[in-house]
Amino acid sequence: MPDVQALVNDFVLKIKRRKIEGSQATAKHTAELLRQVVSQQRITYTNQAASLIDAVKAVGEQLIEANPVELAIGNIVRRVLHMIREENVSSAMSAVEELALGSDDDEAEHDNRMGLSAAAVAAAARSTLRAPSLQTLLEDIPDSATAPHPPSSGGDSEGKSKSAESSSRNKKLKHDVIEAINELIQEIDTCHELISAQAVEHIHQNEVILTLGHSRTVKEFLFAANEKKRSFRVFVAEGAPRYQGHVLAKELVGKGLQTTVITDSAVFAMISRVNMVIVGAHAIMANGGVIAxxxxxxxxxxxxxxxxxxxxxxxxxxxxxLYPHNPELLLNDFKCPSELLDFGEFSDCMDYDGQLGDSPPIRVENPAFDYVAPKLVSLFITDMGGHSPSYVYRLIADYYSAEDLVVRRKSAP
Structure with missing residues (x-):
């Protein structure tokens, strides 16, 4: 796929040069690229799902390697893989039902075979799309239900018919996967609107809200509550060293919101006056922790x-x-030291002879993210509604397959 590879190389270059930043923009571009991969993938295997999974994994590995800190890339790759598996199981189930309904056998035998086939497909779906659990073990069906039926003799005509049916199912699978990716892109585009629609349920009259830095999701959430004639006040911590809180404060004042800018060190002194803290996030981990x-x-x-x-x-x-302790994760990024110190400042303290083992007396480190433990989070508000940290595992099970959790191969030592 030379055309697709050129698109992949261009996207990887943009990620490395930070021309595409932010979880939403990165997630949308990743989904659009994977849609191109799926649409241009040739049918090389009898099992089209395996061909699509291999192609998406190969591209996903390159994208994740380009910027491991941007976890949204891996999230979208895994969601597309889950969609392929889900649509494949759905297609197989439809084919089994059509075969059972088209049979002219005795009614009792027909019902029995249909029930066994449906049970077999359901078992396959569970084993494919779910992680092993007590529930899946209790739902297992007898081996007799999954035993294949002896093939009937039909000659070459039957073989050609099966081949045609297989080709038709493969094309339908690709079409269904593309439609699912289109829905995913639409979901990414509208996530801010869906989250903001819940603002009136959480922000009440005369409340005091505190936030830190600048988040588009938080900004639109507060705007939505203000448009519903809710009168409230906002404390904005400036978010040093980038001081993005100043930008958010100006935007809130432009909408007529009562806004107070405070320093980051004043948060503990002001928190007793606050009714609620509302912040954005870079990623939500599988244990309910937050990268922010x-x-x-x-x-x-x-x-x-x-x-x-x-x-x-x-x-x-x-x-x-993924969990924060996963060894393949790189959870933090370090920004330019010039955001903390001007060029030339403390230069006399940083001079050293450069001998082996020596280091400058002053090191300037500027991390971009914090980790917030799940016990500190009261509520997650997503485009799918509000959820407690203990419910994150259920959302993860709905969106991802267990076998797709590790997409990127470990680098050789």
Whole structure:
């Protein structure tokens, strides 16, 4: 697929040069690229699903390797893989039902065979789309139900018919997967609107809201509550060292919201006046923990100390099926030191002879993200509704397949 590979190389280059940043933009571009991969994939295997899965995994590995910190890329790759598996099982189930309904056998035998076939397909669906659990073990069916029926003799005509049916199912599978990816892209586009629609359920009259830095999701959430004639006040921590809170404060004031800008160090002093903390997120991990802009863990600890609800807003494309301790994860990114110190400042303290083993007296590190433990989070608000941290595992099971959790191969030592 030379055309697709050129698109992949171009996208990888944009990611490495940071021309595409932000979880939503990255997730949308990834989904659009994978749609091209699926649409141009040739039918090389008898099992079209295996061919599509191999192609998506090969591209996904390159994309994840380009920027491991942007977890939305891996999330979209895994969701597309889950869609392929799901549509494949659905297609197989439809084929079994059509075969059973088209048979002219005795009614009792027909019902029995249809029930066994449906049970076999259901078992295959469970084993393919779900992680092993007690429920799936209890739902297992007898081996007799999954035993294949002896093939009937039909000669070459029957073989050609089966080949034609297989080709038709493969084309339908590709079409269904593309439609599912289109729905995913639409979901990514509308995530902010769906989250903002829930604002009136959580923000009430005369409340005081605290946030840190700048998040488009938080901004539109507050705008939506303001449009519903809710009168409330917002404390905005400036979010050093990038001071994105200043940008958010100006946008809120432009909409007529009562806004107060505070320093990050003043959060603990002001938190007792706050009714709710609302922040955005970079990613939601499988254990309910949150990867968020630096400084938010401090806010979460202050909120817990004063029993203030800590609410996280995030689209479903930020749900990551991995745990923070996974060895293949790279959860933090370090920004340019010039955001902390001007060029030339403390230059006299940084001069050193450069001998082996020597290091400058001052190191300037500027991490981009914090990790917030699940016990500090009160509620997640996604485009699918509000959920507690303990419910994240259920969302992960609905969106991802267990066999797709590791897409990127470990680098050779």
């Amino acid at each position: 802009p630096v400084g938010i863990n401090m806010v979460a600890l202050a909120a817990q100390r004063h029993a203030v609800p800590f609410v996280v807003l995030a689209g479903s494309h930020k749900l990551c099926p």
